[in-house]
Amino acid sequence: MAATAVAAGSSLSFAAPSGTSPGAGAASSGPEATVDHRAWTTADDWLRGTAHGTAPRSRGRTGLVIDHTVGTLDHTDPHTGTKATWEYATWTAPLHTPSAPASEIIASWNARTPAGTWIQAEVRATYTDRRSTPWYVLGHWTSGDAAGDIRRTSVDGQGDGRSSVSTDTLAVDAPASGLRFASYELRLTLCRRPGTRLTPTVWRLGAMGSDIPDRFTVPASVPGEAAGRELKVPRYSQEIxxxxxxxxxxxxxxxxxxxxxxxxxxxxxRRPTAADLAWVNPAYADPQVCHAARHTFDYQYKGCGNWPFNAAYAATYPGMQGVVTRLRSLGDAEKLIRAGIPVITSQSFLASELDGAGYGTAGHLMCVVGFTRQGDVVANDPASASNAEVRRVYRRRQFENIWLRTKRYNAEGQVRGGSGGVCYLYFPVDLSPGQRLALASVGVR
Structure with a gap:
């Protein structure tokens, strides 16, 4: 798809080429993979929503804040047992209709919450049969974890018998039935301690609605415009x-x-300050990795892999943005690499499915940083014994398939899911025209 300029307040979408094969177990929606990404980021965007006590504020970068509170809510933190009353204000996005009905919705947000504040993100969808879901909570979120604050958490046990939330993803329970989400609304609740003037600031709110057919294999892409291009991304090992x-x-x-x-x-x-890292044991190498783990940790999931929580963490740094979306192929990743934008990908595979990895995984994140002249993938793979071993070269065809497929077999021969091309994209507010075009070409503004 050719890159295009995008007006503020618009949404972007893209579909796989019409010749794409659905593979085994194709969903009834047909062979094309559709992805629609919608974001609210500007003062005009915030003014188009329904505000109860919130308003846009510009202090170098426009964000949504509490102008005045409209009530109080009582909240018991399930992870600390702390009971507290909070003042709140809300903002609800206009109803958004994706370019095609979606089987999954993944939201992401960029915000900062001073100690004594937090936000709640929710989604409500309308099905293609015109019935609606309840409001589903997609996260109680803070950028920090000060004493007395709530703990950053997803919310389990949400469903209406037709769809449900799994940590960070709202999905139709039985996509083979043909049921889809025809439209959705997002809602933010901004909370603060009573009697204060504190406020969270939300710079970006968005969601990715997608309908990815069930497939064990995906079409191969042809090496393209990023051949021989490699970005100088720092290399860190998780294993140390x-x-x-x-x-x-x-x-x-x-x-x-x-x-x-x-x-x-x-x-x-961007990186944490020395004061930010003062809590880390000085005997540990790369304390900033410990810092990232602490500030992405989901207390319900009991792990650091919550997709929107990671995007939100990246955006706590000055002038940074983070989104969760899907790409169609390595060709899309090549457009981003050529523009200087790394791509963090989510995949699962057997050790035999990715030569050179030396391990298998039910779910793993790594960073695509470039392509060889032959079109193979250069990845910073944190599942490495040392920082020096993080740079890997993976065969293009193998990597593309394990990342983009939605179905796979585990070591016991059982069918399991795949991410279907999920990725994180992090980028600064101040971008070059070429970088903006590259993001627009994959549906992100």
Whole structure:
């Protein structure tokens, strides 16, 4: 798809080429993979929503804040047992109709919450049969974890018998039935301690609605415009942190997501301050990776792999943005690499399916940083014994398939899911025209 300029307040979408094969077990929606990404980021965007006590504020970067509170709510933190009353204000996005009905919705947000504040993100969808879901909570979120604050958490046990929330993803329970989400609304609740003037600031709210057909294999792409291009992304190993901070899931293989996130944050010239890292044991190498794990940890999921929590972490750094979306092929990733934008990908595979990895995984994040002249993938893979071993070259065809497929077989021959091309994209507010076009070409503004 050719890159196009995008007007503020618009949404972008793209579909796989019409010749795409659905593979085994194709969903009834047909062979094309559709992805629609919608974001609210500007003052005009915030003014188009329904505000109860919130308003846009510009202090160098426009964000949604509490102008005045409209009530109080009582909240008991399930992870600390702390009961507290909070003042709140809300903002609800206009109803959004994706370019095609979706089987999944994944939201992401960029915000900062001073101590004594937090936000709640929710989604309500309308099915293609015109019935609606309840409001589903997609996260109680804070950028920090000060004493007395709530703990960052997803919410389990949400469903209406037709759809349900799994940590960070709202999905139709039986996509083979043909039921889809025809439209959706997002809602933010901004909370603060009573009697204060504190406020969270939300710079970006968005969601990716997608309908990815069930497929064990995906069409092969042809090496293109990023051949021979490699970005200088810092290399960090998750494995050197094995056994560190059990309260944040014990390092090692559990920290692939925050380790990948930290690599890209630092690629863009941001990093924690010495004061930010003062809590880390000085005997530990790369304390910023420990910092990322702490600040992406989901207390319900009990891990650091919550997709929107990682995107939100990246955006706590000055002038940074983070989104969760899907790409169609390595060709899309090549457009981003050529523009200087790394891509953090989510995949699962047997050891025999990715030559050179030396391991298999039910779910793993790594960072695509370039392509060889032959079109193979250059990845910063944090599942490495040392920082020096993080750079890997993976065969293009193998990598593309394990990342983009939605179905796979595990070691016992059982059918399991795949991410269907999920990725994190982190980028600064100040972008070059070429970088903006590259993002627009994959449906992100």
């Amino acid at each position: 942190h094995k056994g560190q901070y059990p309260e944040y899931d014990n390092g090692g293989e559990a920290w692939c997501s925050p380790t990948s996130s930290q690599m890209v944050v630092e690629y863009w010239g």
